[in-house]
C-alpha cells in the first residue's frame with residue numbers, strides 16, 4: 001500500500017510508517033500541487049498538516065485514497081463531507097498539541113501584560129527603559145474569557161486557574177448543565193458579557209460559517225480598552241483590518257496572533273505595523289514535544305486504518 005506525506009512530520013514516525021508501507025515523504029510537495037496530485041494517483045493514504053487543500057479536485061485525482069491523516073486539529077483545509085461521500089476516513093490528532101497551544105496563550109498573555117519584549121534592543125543599547133516598563137501587570141486575578149471550550153479551551157482554563165486567573169467561557173454548543181462546567185470550575189458566559197468582562201480574550205473555536213469574523217469591529221468595541229486578544233484558532237475568525245485599527249487607535253491593550261486569513265501574512269497587511277502586537281507564524285501548536293506526539297498518534301491511527 002502506498003502512503004504520501006506532503007507536509008513535515010517527525011522523522012521517527014516517518015520511519016515507522018516506511019517500515020510498513022511504500023511511503024513517499026516529501027514536505028515540499030504541499031507547494032507543488034501538480035506533482036502532489038500525480039503522486040496521489042495510486043496512493044491509499046495521505047498525511048497533511050493545515051496547508052494542503054484536501055478538496056474535490058484532490059480527491060478526484062486520488063481514486064484509491066482510503067484515509068487522510070491530519071497532523072494537528074482543525075479540519076477547515078479538508079472537505080470532510082466530500083471525503084465521507086467517497087468513504088475516505090479523516091483522522092485528526094485530537095488533543096496531541098493542546099498543551100503547546102495552552103502554554104502559548106498563557107505565555108503571550110504574560111508577555112503582553114508586561115510589554116517587556118518590546119524594549120529588549122533599548123535595554124541592550126544601554127537606554128535603560130525602566131520607567132517606561134514599570135506599569136506592567138500581573139496575570140493573577142485577571143479574568144480570562146475563552147471563546148470555544150473544547151479540548152484546548154479546557155486545558156488553557158486549567159493552566160490559567162493554576163495561576164489564580166478567573167476563567168469564563170462562551171460555548172453555546174455545551175449545555176448550561178453539562179458536567180464540564182462543574183468539572184473545570186469555569187463559568188459559562190454570554191458572548192457580549194465575556195467580551196465586556198475579560199482582561200484576556202482567547203479564541204478556541206473552529207473556523208466555520210458561524211465563527212467567520214466573530215471578532216469584528218463590533219465585538220472589538222465591546223472589549224475593555226486594556227484587554228488583550230489572543231488568536232490561535234484560525235485567521236478568518238478575526239477581522240484583521242478591524243483589529244489593526246483598534247490597536248492603532250488604542251481601543252485595545254494588545255494582541256497575540258498566530259493564525260491569519262492568508263498565510264503567509266502578506267506584506268502591507270493591516271497587522272504588519274500595529275502596536276502592542278505579537279505575531280507568530282502558526283506555531284502555537286507546534287513544539288518539539290507536540291511534533292513527536294502528533295506524528296506518533298497519526299502514524300499509529302493511519303496505519304491501523306490502512307490495515
Ligand code: NAD
Nearest residue numbers: 074148149150151152171173204205206210232233284285
Ligand atoms: P475542539 O473541537 O475540541 O473545541 C472547539 C470548541 O468550539 C467546541 O467545544 C465547540 O462546541 C466550540 N464551538 C464550535 N462552534 C462554536 C461557535 N460558533 N461559538 C462558540 N463555540 C463554538 O477543538 P480544539 O482541539 O479545542 O481546537 C480549537 C481550534 O484551535 C481548532 O479548530 C483549530 O482551528 C485551532 N488550533 C490551532 C493550532 C495552532 O497551531 N495555531 C493548533 C491546534 C488547534
